[in-house]
Amino acid sequence: MSHIHISVSDVSFGYEKGKPVLNHFSFEAGETESIGIIGSNGAGKSTLLKLMVGLHTDFSGSIRIEDMPVEKSMLMRIRERIGYVFQDADSQLFMTTVGEDVAFAPRNYGFSEEEVARRVKKALEETGISHLKDKQIYRLSGGEKKLVSIATVLSMTPDILLLDEPSVTLDPKNRRNLIRILNEFSHLKLIATHDLDMVLDTCKRCILICGGEIIKDGRTEEILTDRKLLEENGLELPLRYQVDCKS
Numbered sequence: 238m239s240h241i242h243i244s245v246s247d248v249s250f251g252y253e254k255g256k257p258v259l260n261h262f263s264f265e266a267g268e269t270e271s272i273g274i275i276g277s278n279g280a281g282k283s284t285l286l287k288l289m290v291g292l293h294t295d296f297s298g299s300i301r302i303e304d305m306p307v308e309k310s311m312l313m314r315i316r317e318r319i320g321y322v323f324q325d326a327d328s329q330l331f332m333t334t335v336g337e338d339v340a341f342a343p344r345n346y347g348f349s350e351e352e353v354a355r356r357v358k359k360a361l362e363e364t365g366i367s368h369l370k371d372k373q374i375y376r377l378s379g380g381e382k383k384l385v386s387i388a389t390v391l392s393m394t395p396d397i398l399l400l401d402e403p404s405v406t407l408d409p410k411n412r413r414n415l416i417r418i419l420n421e422f423s424h425l426k427l428i429a430t431h432d433l434d435m436v437l438d439t440c441k442r443c444i445l446i447c448g449g450e451i452i453k454d455g456r457t458e459e460i461l462t463d464r465k466l467l468e469e470n471g472l473e474l475p476l477r478y479q480v481d482c483k484s
Contacts, residue, residue, distance in 0.1 A: 240303050241268040241396045241425050243289065248298035250288060253329030258284045260449040262298070266425055273436035273457060274429040276446035277471030280376060282429035283324060285446075286399045291461050303396065317346060320390030324401040326382035329389065335361075335377070336370040346393070360392040363421070368468045377452040387418060398426040404435050433461055433475040437460075 243266040251257040259281045267274055268404060274282045288296055291312040300307040302315045323329045332338040339357045362368040364384045369377070377385065383406055389441070390398065403419075404412050412435070419426060419439045428440060436443060443457040447470040453460055460466065464474050473479065 242266065242301075242303060243397065243425065243427075244299070244301040245285075245289070246299040246301075248288065248296050248300060250284065250293065251297035254311050254319045258449050259288070262449065262451065264444060264451065264454060266427065268425055269423060271440045272425075273421070273433075273443045274427055274439035274446065275431070275433065275436060275460075275472065276412055277444060280446040280471075281449040282446060283401050286321065286401050286427065286429055289399060290319055291315060298422065318395055319397045319399060320393060320395035322383075322386050322390055322398070322400040322403055324405065326379070326386045326406075329386045330382060333373060334370070335366070335372050335374065335385050335388075338374065338385060339370075339392050342389060342393050356392045356394070357401050360388040363391055364388045364418055380408055380411040383407060384411060384414070389414075396424050398422055398424070400426070400428045400430075401432050402432075403428060404430065404432045431472075433472070434477055435477055437461055437477070445472075447471065450479070 246263050248256050248259055248262045250259045262285070276282050276284060289300055289302065289307065291307050294307065294309055302319055305311045305315055307315065318426055332341055336357055339360050340353050340374055343353045343356045347465050361370055364387055366381065366384050366388060369381060369385065383403065407415060416435060416438050428436065430436060440457050443460045444454045445452045445460055452470055453466065461475050462478060467473060
């Protein structure tokens with residue numbers, strides 16, 4: 238088995254006692270997989286990603302990232318290998334300019350200034366936003382902030398990407414750019430989203446969640462063409478299939 242691997246075993250978690258958001262949740266994810274995490278509002282998608290990056294550690298069960306257990310003593314090492322893109326870019330960006338934000342993580346991990354500059358340049362090029370390097374964060378559009386957020390995690394050359402609603406606030410051009418970025422990332426990625434058409438374009442595997450439990454885990458196309466399954470779990474067919482499959 239590759240070292241790039243996620244194992245979630247019998248995980249339960251709730252923000253309030255007696256009200257689980259995830260309930261006996263288990264799955265495995267390997268090195269080159271692209272996985273869409275889908276479900277209606279409140280299904281547990283965002284919570285799952287937060288647990289995997291250690292934003293909450295008071296869960297039951299086991300989560301292992303590259304054979305490292307998700308627990309407080311391991312979080313610095315885990316976050317060096319896993320890139321987490323928040324749903325709200327304003328929760329992720331806090332420096333004055335784009336270049337400073339993208340440089341923050343590699344600088345914080347002790348890389349030389351030469352290496353920091355190299356990583357910033359590469360991350361900005363990968364996301365197609367080199368022209369924004371010196372722009373102040375507060376002057377960015379919502380879509381630009383999302384791409385900068387992605388660049389901040391790419392600067393650490395992560396083994397794994399976790400993205401929470403990455404296409405929110407993106408116009409069609411930047412959404413296409415996002416899809417390109419995701420498809421060029423060759424390692425493991427998990428994308429929690431309501432954008433089912435983007436899942437079709439980026440993910441070969443899909444995990445459907447409802448009520449904090451896995452309803453179905455399988456091939457993306459199989460799940461996202463099953464109108465009955467989706468509607469029973471608070472979702473609709475992707476837009477492209479609504480056009481093609483009117484009845």
